[in-house]
Amino acid sequence: MPNKKVIVAGASGLVGYGALKALAGEDCEVVAVSRRPPPALHGAAHVAADLNDPAQCRELFGSMHDATHLVYAALYEKPGLVPGWLEAEQIDINDRMLRNLFEPLSATATNLRHVTLLQGTKAYGVHVQPIPVPARENRDELHQQPNFYWNQENYLREKQAGAGWHWTVLRPQIIFGMSMGSAMNLIPALGIYAALLREAGQPLIYPGGxxxxxxxxxxxxxxxxxxxxxxxxxxxxxxxxxxNGDVFLWQNLWPALADMLGMAPGPEEPCSLGETMPARAGEWDAIRRKYGLVAPDLDSFVGESCHYADFCMAYGAEGFGVAPAIVSTVKLRRAGFTEMIDTEDMFRKWFRIFEDERLLPPVS
Structure with a gap:
C-alpha cells in the first residue's frame, strides 16, 4: 500500500483535473473531491462534497485520518465573474470553504506532510491596476487589497505553527485545459465561438480590445x-x-488559432462574448446535433468563461494597448521545476483533444 494519500479539492476544475492526471503516475492514493465528477478519474476515488457545508465537511474530512497531502484548487465564483472579484461575499465564501475542509482534516490527519494552495495573478492586482513587470513572488504590493488569497494564505500560515507539515502557494497565469462548466477556461469558450462563426461561413473575427x-x-x-x-x-x-515560459499577444496569435480551427483569420470587431453568447445557445445546440457531439449545452459547457474571455482579451479597454501582465518564473526554475511548453503548441494540443473527445466539431 502506498504511504501517500493526496486529497485534491476542486477536482472537476481545470487545476484539480490537471493534478489528478499528474498524480496518476505516482505511487499514491488519490481522492478527488468536487461537487460533480471530473472528466475522468485516472485511478482516483471520487467523493462528492459541498465545501460550503460545514457539517458535511466535518463528517467527510474528519474521517480522512490517513491523508498526507492536500491540493486545494476549489474555487467559488459569482455569476458575471469579474465584478465578484472585489466583493466581500465572494471573499468570505472562499475563505470559509478552505476552513470547512481543513479544520476537520488537520485535526485527524496526523501524518499530513504538505498542502498546496492555488492563487493566481490577482495576487499582484491584475484585476484592479497595472502590475509590476515582471511581477515577483516577494513583492505582493497589493496585500492591502481585499482578496480571499490573503485570507486563505494567512489561515494556513497560522495553522502551520507548531505543525509538522509544509505548504506551497502556486500562482499560475491564464490556465488552458480540460474542464466543463468552469468559470475560467477559454478553450471551450473560444471553441464554441469559432464553431458558430465557421458554421455561418465567417472567418475567425477577433472580438477583443x-x-x-x-x-x-x-x-x-x-x-x-x-x-x-x-x-x-x-x-x-x-x-x-x-x-508556460513564453508570452503572447492575442492579435499575433490569432492567425495561428484560426488555422487550428480550420478558419481564415478575420478582422477585429470588438464584441462582448459574455453578453452575446448566451443568446446563441440554440445555434450551439444545432451544431451539437449536426456533428453528434457529446458536449453539453452552452451554459453547462462554458460556465462563466465567456466573461473571462472578455477580461483576458481586454474587451472594452480603450487606447492603443493595456498594461502587460507578465510574471517572473525565475524562482520556480531555480527551485528545480523547469518544464515549459510553447503556448501555440498548447492551444493546438487542447483544441485537438476537445475535437477528438467530440466536445467541439471537427475542423475538416
Whole structure:
C-alpha cells in the first residue's frame, strides 16, 4: 500500500483535473473531491462534497485520518465573474470553504506532510491596476487589497505553527485545459465561438480590445508542478509563479488559432462574448446535433468563461494597448521545476483533444 494519500479539492476544475492526471503516475492514493465528477478519474476515488457545508465537511474530512497531502484548487465564483472579484461575499465564501475542509482534516490527519494552495495573478492586482513587470513572488504590493488569497494564505500560515507539515502557494497565469462548466477556461469558450462563426461561413473575427501581452499555463504542466511541489524540499513554505515560459499577444496569435480551427483569420470587431453568447445557445445546440457531439449545452459547457474571455482579451479597454501582465518564473526554475511548453503548441494540443473527445466539431 502506498504511504501517500493526496486529497485534491476542486477536482472537476481545470487545476484539480490537471493534478489528478499528474498524480496518476505516482505511487499514491488519490481522492478527488468536487461537487460533480471530473472528466475522468485516472485511478482516483471520487467523493462528492459541498465545501460550503460545514457539517458535511466535518463528517467527510474528519474521517480522512490517513491523508498526507492536500491540493486545494476549489474555487467559488459569482455569476458575471469579474465584478465578484472585489466583493466581500465572494471573499468570505472562499475563505470559509478552505476552513470547512481543513479544520476537520488537520485535526485527524496526523501524518499530513504538505498542502498546496492555488492563487493566481490577482495576487499582484491584475484585476484592479497595472502590475509590476515582471511581477515577483516577494513583492505582493497589493496585500492591502481585499482578496480571499490573503485570507486563505494567512489561515494556513497560522495553522502551520507548531505543525509538522509544509505548504506551497502556486500562482499560475491564464490556465488552458480540460474542464466543463468552469468559470475560467477559454478553450471551450473560444471553441464554441469559432464553431458558430465557421458554421455561418465567417472567418475567425477577433472580438477583443487593444493588444495586451500575457502569459499562459498548460493545465497538464501545472498539474506536474503541483505534484513536484508536494515533494520538493525547495518548495516548502514557498510561493511560485507558474507559466508556460513564453508570452503572447492575442492579435499575433490569432492567425495561428484560426488555422487550428480550420478558419481564415478575420478582422477585429470588438464584441462582448459574455453578453452575446448566451443568446446563441440554440445555434450551439444545432451544431451539437449536426456533428453528434457529446458536449453539453452552452451554459453547462462554458460556465462563466465567456466573461473571462472578455477580461483576458481586454474587451472594452480603450487606447492603443493595456498594461502587460507578465510574471517572473525565475524562482520556480531555480527551485528545480523547469518544464515549459510553447503556448501555440498548447492551444493546438487542447483544441485537438476537445475535437477528438467530440466536445467541439471537427475542423475538416
Amino acid at each position: 487593444p493588444g495586451n501581452i500575457l502569459e499562459a499555463v498548460d493545465a497538464d504542466l501545472l498539474g506536474r508542478a503541483i505534484a513536484w511541489a508536494g515533494e520538493a524540499e525547495a518548495a516548502r513554505n514557498e510561493i511560485f509563479n507558474v507559466t
